[in-house]
Amino acid sequence: MLRTQVVKLARAGAAPSIRRSFSISAIRAAEGDTGATRSGGVASGDSWTKREQASETKFIREKEMESLRKLKEKLAQQRKHLDELDKHIQELEGDAGEDPQHIREK
Template sequence: MLRTRVPTISRSLLARRSFAYTPRIMAEGDTGAPRATGDAFTKREKAAEEMYIRQEEQAKLKALREKIKNAQKHMDELDSYIQETMKGQGGEQH
């Protein structure tokens, strides 16, 4: 009896299901993007965001310059060490 009831129940549920589809309508501000015709607040917010990004990029560039400076200093130290080692071995005739 269970075998005959399961297909019948599932068919009756499918028959009752509504196939009507209503698309979800979003308002202009619901997308998360700023409006094309920005008011003063939107313009001020955009300017503040751009200034923050610029400051972050400047900080990253400063850190990279410092890292390059330290690497150059280390390379100079290694070069002077190599020169001193070569002089001690008598590899160069000066």
């Protein structure tokens, strides 16, 4: 038995035309198989398919709204920081405009 298997393997190695290429045979899914498209397209889906699509859309929308909320919070923080810097600049300009003796008294 072992001898016959060794002979078959040796012949297969010697003649490349005997070997089969696995890339030639493609797996094709029929309608109803996992991953296959429906014959009428996405619009012809049953209630389960429509519910699943609505759920995915809702999830994506919630994620986008969360990202938008975070961006708005970050923008508000940046505006607050810029307002503080403007106030600080105005204070420095006001101090520079005063006479030097008044600054020493502070």
